[in-house]
Amino acid sequence: MLNTLDTVIAFAVIMTVLSLLITLVVQMVSAALSLRGKNLANALALTFQTIDPTIGKYAHSLAAQILCDPIFSDSLWQKKNRNLDENAQKFIAAQRKLRDATLRRLDDPARAEAISKATAEVNTAKAAVTIPNVRPNRETPWGFWAIPWSGAMQIATAIRPGEIYRVLQEMREMTPEEAQLLNIPKQLPEKARGLIAALHRLDLPAIESRVKLKDIAAAAKIFAPEQQKAVLLDAIRDAGRRVGDGGRFDRVGIGFAGPVSEGGLILSAPTIFGSVNGRVLEDLSHELMSAWASTQVHILNDVTAAGYRFLTRPDEDFCVFTVGSGIGSKVFLQGRPSLGVGGWGGELGHLRVDHTPDALSCDCGERGHLGGIASGRGALALARRLPSIPATVSSEDLVQAFHDERPWAVSVIGEAAGSLGRVMATLHLALALPRFVVYGGFAGALGEPYRLLLAQAAQAASWRTGNDWSRMIELGPDDDVSGLIGAGRYLHEFQQHE
């Protein structure tokens, strides 16, 4: 009996040791062949190809480049940090100067001279540097047997999606020469630009939800406030029934255009119901919260909701601005919107920036507010004040004239962007915010040249702390669904951490 028991115990011990050994051997083989990194790189490349089918073999090069980045790679065999010598730094600085000069306003009398001066500087600086020809790190998927020391050993085995996006954002700003000096293949900045542009294109569900939202907005306009409220509630309940499992959800997020308290009470709704009293809004809050039986409903301010779309890390500090018919703002500190006790945080649209007696009026009825000048409506009012411009000029005309580089339109948008850029500089100097995301219909229609005008204005208004504002300001996708996506991300990713 005792003998049998001994045999069983010995057998169990041997099996345990054996399975431990097998696990160890598998881990060692996996590490030796860098299998985890290779798998991650292949998955990332495949994702890039799905997002932008035109990217082709560069998807692998881009994935390898990002995962080998010394900042992210957790491998023992890292690439060396990029240290640029003085001449290379001078060359890159000269190239940026030239870019800034070409982006000066067309009616700026010093523009031509600044361009020719910067061009001369670029040429002189270029003569002193040798630009290496950087070969792509990888052009095909990694295989099981692909030799690890041909690059796979440097690949990271884990990375956050937000970090990938940040690297892509940085890369798209580079010139081909700058990329090569940083040991990045020269084609990658253009591929990064293509990828980000593809990410910003609308997919089918986004287009469909946009149509539904338009219907809701159109219906809401027909009725008086009390009826509007009923229509609004009916419409969102109905939308829920059509998309969900018979209207059943775990959680529902509502992005509301007006200040909302931390507890989800609507405090004011000027853009929807005009000036209605607190009681009506409190009732509306409760009706929205109980619109779906046994479902948790969270009401967020719409700009707060959009902010969650752009949050790249759970502890990030940044600021989001919406530039549409009005201006909205929200500062996120440590990944949380800074709303204050009363819920009124993030109303920079009503900061007075023009103190002249005939300053333009804002939606709220007062004069000279940022929202009355830097928004789409504000810029249009600025244009209509020009003696040479007919009073019938439309927003579309203004945007088109801006893209055609017509001096009057460039100067109007320059003024609008100027007042917003200066507010960004104030926020940066007060709170050291490193990142500003601007979204909204007007900002989206004006696009990249507008973003650079904002950066110039912020740079000019800010203490020279060595920050490159053209990298600190980003445009969000021009798709009208930032609030939807952000509210979804809030419920799915961030709410649990609270």
Ligand SMILES: [Zn+2]
């Ligand atoms: Zn105002």
